[in-house]
Amino acid sequence: MASGETLNITQYIVHHLTNLKVGSGFWTWHLDTLIVSGALGLLVFGSMAVLASRATSGVPRGWQNFFEMVLSFVNQQVKDTYHGNHPLIAPLAITIFVWVFVMNAMDLIPVDFLPETAKAVAVNTVGADPHHVFLKVVATTDPNLTFAMSITVFLITIYMNFAVKGVGGFMHEIFTVPFGAKLAPVNLLFRVVEEVARPISLSLRLFGNMYAGEMVFILIALLGIWQLPLALPWALFHILIITLQAFVFMMLTIVYMSMASESH
Template sequence: MHEIGVREVVQFAGLTFNWETLCMTWLTMAIVILIAFLATRNLKMVPSGWQNVLEMIVTGLNAQIAGTMGKRGSFLAPFIISLFLFLLVSNWLGLIPTLSSPTNDLNTTLGLALLVIVMVHSLGLYMKGAHYLAHFFKPTPVFVIINAIEEIAKPITLSFRLFGNILAGEILIIILLKLMPIWMPIPSVIWLAFSIFIGGVQAFIFTMLSMAYFAGAVKEDSEES
């Protein structure tokens, strides 16, 4: 059983890498690719199995993308869907006692949050130019300070929310497995089911907040409320 918070590190080219996190991240990516392969290898008009599951996820997220980011946000659908699947598998991976979630490492969640924020501002400048920068000075120029603080806080809150919930869930599962006798599995099973639910909710929240941030960068002014 793995120890929460204990990381096996390796040194390479003067840099320190969390070996366990790297392995779990690559495992997560392999699982997502495998799911995509299983869902698309034999497409049917009436979906079943993995195709049905993936189509439900894609259809639901496409509806959210259209409603949140408008017409111009549709090109981000592959990224948003891939992000959700990666987070979902990552969050659930740590529920297996011998494995750990990549998202219980702040390096992973902060990296994903920074990726989203950098993409948001890059797309905003590319698609709206000076008009995108102007909104930081509204309703009055003095608000640029408050808006700047808000932008700095976004990746911090986005990453810590996901990291904290996943880490807490794995800690409690390990404690329950150690404290509960083998003939009393019900509390552990209940908490495991709850953790599966929380893992899905946290993946959805991170994805929805990311879409909300992207909306400000790509949504047409006429579509904004």
């Protein structure tokens, strides 16, 4: 494709849905996903750490008040859902909710703003072909990230099973629930299916909803100057979607941790 050639509708959509990649095959790295998610994590949690170091007693104000409201909300969900007392659960839930929310919120930035900025920088600094400069700013539209998060939750769940129930208790649960020891192979099969289904459903739910929302924004952007009547209502509705998806991911994580901490 010539560098000066204008993208048609199909090429425009594909360009926006293509990650900035390096490597090949299994070892392909999506640099934009890593950079955006890492930068947002450092920005948000760094800001929270600074606010925590400067927090004052009495009536909170400004950002301190906002973050205290978020922390209180998440902490209450943990208290209502998780019936153990493990110190890992509340920090994990807060991290998931805040991080997923800010990554989802990147969907509210106009779809061409950051990609076009990156394109201009790449063209003017290193003379890159503008049609080969890719940037997906919504990290949660990348299944690699959502699967990485869900697999991490899965591994922590396995750890919680061993930590709370012990090796003997966990093995007893795997081979005897729900049909008793006489049907141990069937119980094991059911447990494997259950454990594998959790990270798959957790990751695909977040990815699917955010990918669909991003696609709608891209299609609206194709309308040019006529996009405003549709973009604004969809953006306002999408605020609910990005918040709900962060909440669902967090709540399912708490539920999985609660199930890992309780004996059947």
